[in-house]
Amino acid sequence: STICQLAEIHFILLFSRQGKLRLQKWYTTLPDKEKKKIIREIVQIILSRNQKTSSFVDWKDLKLVYKRYASLYFCCAIEDQDNELLTLEVVHRYVELLDRYFGNVCELDIIFNFEKAYFILDEFIIGGEVQETSKRSAVKAIEDSDMLQETVEEYMNKPAF
């Protein structure tokens, strides 16, 4: 598939220190079974890494760029020729966006408002490419769509996993 080769970021995974997946976003098309296998493999690789090592790992023909924020690992898969530092900053900017939207974000925010986390991600990255880099306008777009959404409470009370 051509799209597969063209996307800058192939997928993004968020998982906790215990290895629980919190959020996944794929910019390539893969069967579910394959995805599960990849997730298991990657979580294991990253959790077993030493704190002192670099934030990059070779994985198959891709490169994993990851960073830990409190108890959450954010991990992106990119291609070899892509800029690793830039990807780290993409992750960082996403965390900033979450922080701005939720106000001092924590893992629980993402667990209970996972759909918001996805919205923010969609606003920020489209099809594997960074789109909106302005914090203010990204959060504003989400808040706008919140206004449209009538029954927020209903979602709030539903446990995610």
Place this chain on the structure above:
Amino acid sequence: MALTIVSQIFPREMIPAVLPLIEDKLQHSKEIIRRKAVQALYKFYLIAPNQVQHIHDKFRKALCDRDAGVMAASLHIYLQMIKESSSGYKDLTGSFVAILKQVVGGKLPIDFNYHSVPAPWLQIQLLRILRLLGKDDPRTSELMYEVLDESLRRAEINHNITYAILSECVQTIYTIYPNSELLEKAAKCIGKFVLSPKINLKYLGLKALTYVIHQDPNLALQHQMTIIECLDHPDPIVKRETLELLYRITNGQNVIVIVQKMLDYLKESKEEYAIINLVGKIAELAEKYAPNNEWFIQTMNAVFSVGGDLVHTDIPNNFLRLLAEGFDDGKEDDKLRVYAVKSYLALLEEDDALYPQKFLQVMSWVLGEYSSLVTDVDPEVILTKLHSLLRKTFVTSETKVWIMATVTKIASRTSCSKAVDEIIQEFSNSLDTCMRQYAFELKNLCKDKELMKNLLPFDASCSDMVVDASLSFLDGFVAEGLGRGAAPYKPHHQRQEEKLSQEKALNFEPYRLSFASSVSSSGITGRQSPTGLSVGSDTSVNSAETGHKETSTLKLEGVRKLWGKEGYLPKKESKEGKEKEPQTASCSTLSTGQVGDPPALRFDQVASISEEDKEKQQLASTLFIGLGSNAGVSLMGKAETATQKFKRRSKINEIQHSEEVSDFRNSAAADFGPLLDTRPINMEDSEGSLHTRLRKASLSSSDIVEDNLAFEMPQSLRKSGLEERLSENRLSQSSLFADSNIEIFQPSPSAQCESASKTPLIPSLPEELEELTHSEIVQLCQSDALALYLCKVWTDDSLLLTVFVSNKTTAVLNAVNLVFEEAEHFQILESPSYQFPAIEAESVERCQKYVWMDKICTQGVLSGSVNYQLEMETRLDFSVTLSLMDFIRPMQMTTEDFGKLWLSLSNDVKQNIKMSSSQDTLSAALNTLQQKLKLHIVDVIGNEGILACQLLPSVPCLLHCRTHSRMLALWFRSPCSALPDSLLYQCQKVMEES
């Protein structure tokens, strides 16, 4: 929100439906909507570039949008388009530079800042675009120097994002046409990265070093100590990158140390992907720079045993080819072979060692071919060893077959052997049919030693075998078979087609006379049902050929029986001999089984724990040897040729080998049909060079043509009618032949005067073809002796390529061979080659080839070459551009048939296109389509029209057109899914042009 979804999950079939809606959104007043619309178009572009081709100017508008976000989104599209072809966008360089200047200068709204760095993502995107634009282009690069300098200067803050920009900047500087001042600054930057204590930055620095190393080996010298430290870094990615760097600076002097480092890493590494990658690199280095035979063999042994069965099949194949072809010095070759045999015997000495299958296959081949070079080892010993291997359970049946072949080869050189007898005994009733067959073959061969020696000549693995591929000696058998009423053989493509046409409900081909003749020739078998009639047309085209091919499948069975009992057909034998070579080179199974490193391969470890620093210094000096003294790029890595020990002998050999790598099991299947179709497949390696060569040729000669043209014009007035037509042709050069604009090139002015005597040199179509629609005759290529001309004749059932070869010399040219290469998209009926027995002096010969399009593409290239013997063997390459329209023919049918067929077809594509003022009526539009695209107008009812055409040989495509408010709605249907898309593109093109 909808736009967000559009760009995430959108199927290609729905694009035409929403495209106009999204185009509207480009004018929306809210910038967020505009931005997402651009993004959605970008996705469409990735999915189906053809369908958004007509809105390129809208992308340009988006680039100039007043909102920087929209502009940034459009950069994605540009980056992609420039990646595909940078030449079309050079004019935008100025704009990109201006944008980057503004961004770097902080002219953007504060919103776009990220940690007080202005729009870093935008900057990086722009840097990437500039990199692509400035590559190898001094003029475009010059525009960028200033702004690049500026970005380097501005990115001073100590933050990750600035490092990201810096590294991108450095990469751009090294990619574009070099500027010494910038290079110096970039080098300093890399230094900063490499020396950084932060591991992420260090890694990035190494990565940067890796790609600049070609241009600036001195940089690696400056950082050699850091590189050495990184070699023992605990983080595998740093280590791997370091090895990558070393791989690029390898030369004849440091190869031993570097390969050792790589092998060490290989042993620790567990990941499959990394192993495959690294093993390939080691094998490449070993082949290129091996200092001596022993080292080479040992390194390759290590590669095979550590890499196991993960290694790419190329590696054992290349290795065996090197051994077989040898190098310039025969004595050296033998030494190498003897060493290889000895080392394998030593390895097999250990009874319980487990080797990967591929390694065993390599060993058995080498032993079979060259064990007789080693005089002090009794063949009986080798045979016994092989015998014990055959009994092992971990050896797969494929490997056993390799070993069996080895046994056969060795047996042919010994008088009588107990081990051979035992093997025959044991495997004559093996459950594995392959093994059993081999055992029987061996048994029968042993009865006739003389024949066996002829069959398995020593060291003949790379000499050519003469194989009668047409199996002409079987013609009698076939004739007899046909006489008894057997059906003639049909080639694969024909059978498929027959199947297809039987599945289809309707057949649009008219009955043909030729069918009757082919029926009579095949006897009254009645195998063809009336629905299969359309096949008749091409049966007639190659009926001679078909009979021929028939032979191949039928007869081999017969031969095989002969083979076991009473002696052999000598020709068949040579074929069998050839079959044995392929299997030695064939490797297909992947199985597990890792082996410990054999003790013989151990090198002394270079680094020890004590006196670490001193050791490192020493290591550095060995690693960077050859770099310091001679910093010239020519000594670096791949550019080095002087020390390249293991050179390939010749291209031709290579081709033959790749051909030989065919699954050996085919031989048992007795299906030699495909063999007829095999021909040298050297597309991959020659195509690129061929193109450049062609381009050069046409460049250099086009000047001459222009000169000639200017000088010829007045003359043509008093020329004969023929000459006049020719010069007319020259003026109206058809766009179809964009890459060969040279028409007829007359050798000298003096020759023109005597036009009467020279006419034979100007090719012309024979009368029967002259009546058909055809293109102008264009020159393909020429040399001192030959000129090649081409004319496309669009016959009803195929594209007929007529190639004229004109002999410009005053001598007869013998054995001129014309060969078309196999092309992905096209299929040449009959054989792809043609041999002119002789071409008289100063005369023209002609050959014709029927071509079909196999896989749909809008345009493709069919390349080929002409070989001829004149003092020396000369080869002339050419290529022909064929477009989809060469294979589209009108399709006659009634409105009723159209209706039926329409309902039975499933693949459809719809699109609205704007009609220009010149063709605002339906009939005008239909006429355009009829004339330009050869579509057949079936019917016109009110504001609707239906058209039909077919892709040769018989894939129909139906088109339904409707006009409404200056829009033309096109609706295609066809059994083939790719055809409507391509035709739609052609329609858009012709409608825009008219």
